[in-house]
Amino acid sequence: MMTGLYLYARWLRVWHWLNALLFMVLIVSGVSMHFGGSALLMPFNTAVTVHNTAGILLSVTWLGFMIGNAVTTNKRHYRVTWRGLPQRLFAQMRYYGYGIFHNAPHPFHVTADMKLNTLQQLSYLGVMYGLMPILVMSGWAFLFSTFLPDTLFGIGSVWFVAMIHLTVAYGLALFLLVHSYIITTGDTLTSNLRAMITGWHPFTPPLERSFDHAAETIPPKTADQRS
Amino acid sequence: MMLALFLFTTPITAVTNQAHSAMKPPEDHRACLRCHAMKTLAYRDPLSKKIITLVIDPSGFEHSVHGQLNCRECHEQHYQRYPHSERARAPLHCVKCHEDGKKQAQHQSNHQPPRQYQFTTIEQEFKRSVHATSDEPDAQDFNCHSCHNPHQFQRSQIGKPLAQVVRDDNAICLSCHEQRFDSLETTHAWLPRRDKHWQAVRCLECHTPLSTTGQPVSHQILAAADSKVDCVNCHSQDAQLLTRLYQYRSQEDVARTGFIAKAVFNDAYIIGMSRSPIIDFIGLLMIALTALVLIGHGWGRYRAAQQLSRGSQ
Numbered sequence: 178m179m180t181g182l183y184l185y186a187r188w189l190r191v192w193h194w195l196n197a198l199l200f201m202v203l204i205v206s207g208v209s210m211h212f213g214g215s216a217l218l219m220p221f222n223t224a225v226t227v228h229n230t231a232g233i234l235l236s237v238t239w240l241g242f243m244i245g246n247a248v249t250t251n252k253r254h255y256r257v258t259w260r261g262l263p264q265r266l267f268a269q270m271r272y273y274g275y276g277i278f279h280n281a282p283h284p285f286h287v288t289a290d291m292k293l294n295t296l297q298q299l300s301y302l303g304v305m306y307g308l309m310p311i312l313v314m315s316g317w318a319f320l321f322s323t324f325l326p327d328t329l330f331g332i333g334s335v336w337f338v339a340m341i342h343l344t345v346a347y348g349l350a351l352f353l354l355v356h357s358y359i360i361t362t363g364d365t366l367t368s369n370l371r372a373m374i375t376g377w378h379p380f381t382p383p384l385e386r387s388f389d390h391a392a393e394t395i396p397p398k399t400a401d402q403r404s
Numbered sequence: 405m406m407l408a409l410f411l412f413t414t415p416i417t418a419v420t421n422q423a424h425s426a427m428k429p430p431e432d433h434r435a436c437l438r439c440h441a442m443k444t445l446a447y448r449d450p451l452s453k454k455i456i457t458l459v460i461d462p463s464g465f466e467h468s469v470h471g472q473l474n475c476r477e478c479h480e481q482h483y484q485r486y487p488h489s490e491r492a493r494a495p496l497h498c499v500k501c502h503e504d505g506k507k508q509a510q511h512q513s514n515h516q517p518p519r520q521y522q523f524t525t526i527e528q529e530f531k532r533s534v535h536a537t538s539d540e541p542d543a544q545d546f547n548c549h550s551c552h553n554p555h556q557f558q559r560s561q562i563g564k565p566l567a568q569v570v571r572d573d574n575a576i577c578l579s580c581h582e583q584r585f586d587s588l589e590t591t592h593a594w595l596p597r598r599d600k601h602w603q604a605v606r607c608l609e610c611h612t613p614l615s616t617t618g619q620p621v622s623h624q625i626l627a628a629a630d631s632k633v634d635c636v637n638c639h640s641q642d643a644q645l646l647t648r649l650y651q652y653r654s655q656e657d658v659a660r661t662g663f664i665a666k667a668v669f670n671d672a673y674i675i676g677m678s679r680s681p682i683i684d685f686i687g688l689l690m691i692a693l694t695a696l697v698l699i700g701h702g703w704g705r706y707r708a709a710q711q712l713s714r715g716s717q
Contacts, residue, residue, distance in 0.1 A: 213675040225673050273701075278708040319673075339678040347687030351694055358698045362705075 181377035184292045188245050193373055195238050202231040204350055211343070232316045239309050254293050255302055265295040277362060287378055297359075304352055308345050315342040436475045437462050439486075464556045478554070498548050499523045521619050529623040538627075542580065551576050570606050577607045594633055 185193070209224035219227065246252045268284040273296075276284070285294035293301060318325060318338045325334040363369035364379055372378040439445060440460040449456050465471055476483065478501070482492035502523040530536055535546040548554075583589055592598050608621055610632040615622040 210673060210675070211678055221675060278704050280708070280712055335677070340680055340683060343678050343680060343683050344687070347683065347690065350687075351690055354691060354694055354698065358702070361702075 181372075181379050182287060182289050182292075183376055184287070184289070184378045185373055185376040186249065186251065187376065188249075189251060190373060190376055192238055192242050192245065196235070196242070199231050199235045199238060200349070200353055203228060203235060204346075204353070206231065207346060229320065232313075236313045236317070239305075239313055242305060254291060255298065257298065257302070262295060266299070269294050269296040273359075273362070292378065300352065304349065308348055308352070311341065312345045312349060315345065433462070433465075433475060436460075436479075436483075437465075460555045468555060468557050469559060470554055470557070496549075496554075498554075499527050522617075525617050525619060526623045529617075533623060533625040534627040534630075535625055550580075567603065570604060573606045573608065574602065577611075591628060 206219055206224040206228035209219035210221065210228055212218065213221040213224070218224070246255065265284070272281060272284050275281070315338050319335075319342060322335050322338060325338070328334055329337040360369040360373075361367075363372075368379045437460065440458055441462050443459055445459050446455050446457045448454070470478070478496055479492070482489040482494075530548075535543055535550070595601055608625075611626050612622040613624055613626060
């Protein structure tokens with residue numbers, strides 16, 4: 178028997194896919210601006226307008242996520258449990274580096290109270306509360322650099338902002354690459370992808386699994402979870 | 405010397421001259437313009453044999469930064485009678501007025517913004533300019549008025565389209581350096597997309613050194629051999645020049661299109677301005693290595709799943 182946990186509310190799914198779309202558009206247009214001139218890329222002038230528009234929309238969606246996370250119960254998934262963190266982190270990395278090739282049980286068990294494993298949690302925290310605000314702020318600083326001082330830390334402010342934006346952009350492109358791959362490591366190749374579309378995370382009771390998962394309580398689907 | 409070099413003024417200091425143009429021109433303009441508004445008024449210079457025009461466009465003059473001055477405030481005693489005295493041919497000097505303490509105080513009492521350009525600095529820069537040091541016959545007697553017409557000069561207007569600012573500024577240079585129109589001209593052959601550059605960037609950006617005096621643009625025009633012929637000066641690493649170019653264009657954008665439109669349709673971004681060879685190398689290398697690791701990881705999982713499948717059969 179296969180059942181599921183409702184882990185991704187509608188607002189979260191809408192935000193996630195909007196964010197993914199904007200990310201893709203920003204990468205394509207950003208590369209077209211940064212390495213402009215190639216026939217394979219967007220025309221430069223189009224890329225500038227597309228990048229700025231998508232960047233503004235990304236600022237809005239990022240703000241939407243911050244507010245959504247603050248006012249809903251989704252924030253509980255982002256509370257770091259410091260106790261045992263290095264061990265959990267190591268176990269997760271060991272699984273991806275070794276266990277996954279040897280049919281080892283996944284070291285983390287998704288529950289309604291914690292849907293993110295420690296590695297996921299730390300990387301999402303770093304992305305959403307660290308890199309994203311820097312990316313968004315440096316993007317706006319780029320657009321309105323005339324209001325910045327001429328120099329920041331002894332170097333031209335535009336250059337400084339550009340390098341911050343560029344470095345963070347590479348970091349987030351790297352995150353997107355890894356994220357797109359890691360989602361294939363669920364119960365099946367597409368189970369995590371489908372979970373972010375339907376909201377339901379597949380949950381196979383322990384007896385039906387090929388490995389020994391700890392038994393978990395499946396909470397009843399409440400009206401709140403269905404919203 | 406050096407009069408109307410405000411044309412170099414970037415929009416950072418520029419103000420509209422609406423108040424200026426709303427005022428009536430001084431009365432004594434009429435007497436002078438009776439002759440000088442005639443479109444054919446000119447003479448042939450006996451030495452250079454060139455036709456020297458003496459025409460002043462009344463409308464252009466009224467809207468210029470000097471439009472509220474009486475003619476005789478600059479053209480003093482030698483111009484009072486007609487024909488003018490031989491001594492009236494002596495060139496006028498801009499700094500004489502513009503660095504005069506009384507005139508400066510008057511400028512500020514007229515609620516004009518403080519000047520970003522100091523004319524004594526301009527004069528020092530000009531003395532090092534190729535226009536002042538060249539032995540070329542065409543460069544003889546070069547002075548402020550060779551580039552800046554004091555009867556037409558306006559400060560750069562906030563909101564003026566960038567392309568027009570570039571076109572107007574470059575037109576000054578091209579009025580003498582007309583060989584640039586020659587399709588066989590080779591001095592700029594090194595420049596990729598040469599015509600695009602000429603439409604988007606002022607000649608001054610490459611043909612002046614970075615100003616160390618706090619003034620937006622130096623008046624030390626460089627000889628061709630000393631000018632910038634390096635792409636990265638603008639397109640990446642030179643923070644000062646990059647900032648100068650970007651801020652100049654950005655300020656224009658905000659003023660002309662407003663904040664929202666500026667955010668979406670900004671003209672300021674220059675191809676490659678965010679490039680850093682080190683960050684690009686590390687970033688692309690990391691992405692490539694990660695992609696390889698992920699492909700390897702995926703292949704490993706596939707093989708492991710195959711083995712598991714075979715084992716269970």
